Amino acid sequence: MTETTNTAVNAARVEELMRAEQARYAATHARSGALYKEGKGSWLYGAPSHWMRRWIGGWPIYVQDAPRDYGVRFSDVDGNDYVDFCLGDTGGMCGHGHPAVVEALARQARVGSSLMLPTGDAQWVGDELKRRFGLPYWNLTTSASDANRACIRLARMITGRPRVLVFSGCYHGSVEEAHVELSEGDVRLRNGIHPNAFPHAELSRVVEFNDVPALAAALRAGDVACVLAEPVMTNYGMISPQPGFHEALRRLTRETGTVLVIDETHTLSSGPGGYTRAHWLEPDMFVVGKAIAGGVPAAAFGLSQATAERVWEVLPPVPPTVRQSAHAGFGGTLAGNALTVAAMRAVLSQVLTHEAFERMLALSQRLQQGVDDSIARRGLPWHAARVGARVETLFCAEEPRNASDMRRFRDGALEGLLHLYLMNRGVLITPFHNMMLCCPGTATDDVDRHNAVFDAFVGALCA
Template sequence: MIADLTRLLPDLLAAERARFTAEHPRSVAMAKAAGAHWRGGAPMHWMNDWASPSPIFAVQGVGAQITDVDGKLYDDFCLGDTPSMFGHGDPSVAAAVADQIKRGAGFMLPTPSAAIVGKLLSERFGLPLWQAATTASDANRAAIRWARAVTGRPVILVFDGCYHGMVDDAFVVLKDGAPVMKPGLLGQVQDLTTTTRVVPFNDLAALEAALAPGDVAAVLAEPVMTNCGMILPEPGFLEALRRLTREAGTLLVIDETHTISTGPGGYTRAHGLEPDVFVLGKAVAGGVPAAVWGVTAELSARMDAAQQRIGPGQSGIGTTLSGNALAMAAMRAMLSEVMTETAYGKMLAGAERLVAGLNAVIAARKPPWSVVHVGARVELVFADPPPKNAAQMRKVLDHEAVEALHLWLMNRGVLIAPFHNMMLVSPVTEDAAIDRLVAAVDGFAAAMGEME
């Protein structure tokens, strides 16, 4: 077993940081120059959340690889944290976007592609009626607002450790068993714990008790938790979630922004879930900012009734960029030509190869690690067995070890998502790239073992 490495990890990190800086002079220089105009040296603060001393400046992505300004090539298992899940620069999407941009990016009017996209969404995911948003955050916010409007209830229920984009209502966690606002929720002046209830994932007793007062408008949930380390549902949990929400008159919103890796119809279709609202962002437009959310016919009728009470154009839900022509063209290409059964078959086979390789490393090196995966998304967890809720995950999440693994991989030409140890396989990810990732993880495990 790997011993307590708190004394020795700083030396490994220092060596890997020095190596990165020496091998990435142009990225380091660009980050310094960008710092004069961008806060933190990047257009978005998450671009600084990688383990490297400064961000890698990307030049292009082709398939499942990225090239940076220093000419280094990376096997990309982050894939934009899902938007590029089917590979960078897909020809079908590129052609559709190029054609549409010449004819206009947005008109605040539907296009012929919109009619086709709506039909494709309904056929694929099973919900009959849809709306567009610009991000999954926007879609989740819309779902929450409508849930409160149609039920007349104030409370939203989420699971501890969840992440549903930049949705304030979801930034409530459990600390020592009590709900508190997440420390990262800067600038929020309202006490969200009065309108957001939070319970542990996989805890049916807590869920039932939280629904009992009859004031919960909706449960907002991923079918598999993916942002505090991957946490799978216990057998029967999701079925019970659906039953309990129906009994309580509570809507169920399933956010499949990450779990769309499960299959062509997401986790919902693969496992027969029956949400009232289905949310999908990121990958649906191949990297063009877009999201969609679908509703049942019954919920749509209730939404119509709520709209009639206030009159047209007064909901304050949605933006003028939502459903723009460029996004619709990209979604049409993705849904009809890219997100195919064949593509998913390749992704799932690649993920199985990755899982087998990582398990082989664990078997050979004997670290107290485990592997969890859903579809094409794979997580290396620094615990065995893997945690069943966020509280358990927080206890085993070694931030310094995670940082060390990420930087180790980057220095060996492999990128994984900068948040915990999440990896994503695309249909164009080559077996050789998977093998290189496994070999790099093996090297890291060996280095950690040598520190014992």
């Protein structure tokens, strides 16, 4: 049979199924299509965010504003029902409409949503961030992108160095320095991003994940202010650290005086304290975003004791007696607003608890096992990877070591078909890659629904 390069499936069969699934989507999502057409008259890309056009059906599903119980299920304007494993690409990791979050938002909204003043929830949240993640000093922002940019600014400030080192295939939000990747050894902008007049050649440095010799050479040049890294790469396809990689990363950053920033925006799913506490990493700065306030735009960054003391040498913690700006190059009037802090307290105290993570991890194991069982029954060279409560279907037999490995196995046509086939049968996964996430509101029936649909997908593909 005719096969695609890496996936051992018939390319003609993929095209045939895609045509059928696109016709099915058009027939069963007509109202959403009409709303999207109307949206093109006011939105730059047809919907409030240009990311919303990334759904493979041709237009996004429009969610119906209908009463429902807490969990991961909802209906669209065409009357289709869904179980949601996308969960806002992690932003909805608490599930949809958790009563504790709803109550906290309603309570604080009656008092005031943005006051430029701390509330009674603030100290509790600060103490809990310190307890969970192990770093003593914290600051809130409105997004993980903002938190990463703040960490970069502070790292440059205390080191006097210009460059930011990232790993090829990374994603750290809208951080300009992280818009680079390696392709056959050459540095280029990822995803065709416009350079935006940013001097990437002067301020960015990129190496492959798990490549310790390349990392050492890059850091020993002496011009890197910080390494910005996920502990497990999650956005290009799940890429796990090889044994000893994090130990080498920490040793090399300390030897070269480089600040280590760990971005746990996605890997928070590893447990109550994220991957960092689960594996006893020791970052100088730590970023967590998206899920931390139950879907309300928010993020936080923490600093180690030694790093905070270096920052205070330049930016003292006590306001000066002479009135001057406290902007410091990062922040914003909505950072740390009262509504966000109220939601954070509800999330950290009642939603993303130790017990909730135990359940999420068990469900994700069930999800992974179901995917692997379906793959094994058809003898396909694929596997499901898992990091905490995150699961991803990878079209390769072996675990990839870096983005170059992953690039060889990516199959856009097959990925698109997988997404659309699932969506047409009421299962949502993240549209940018094959990520699935279990949350406190996920039920065993939800996992089994996905696994049954995935098994039908594999069966149809191999027919």
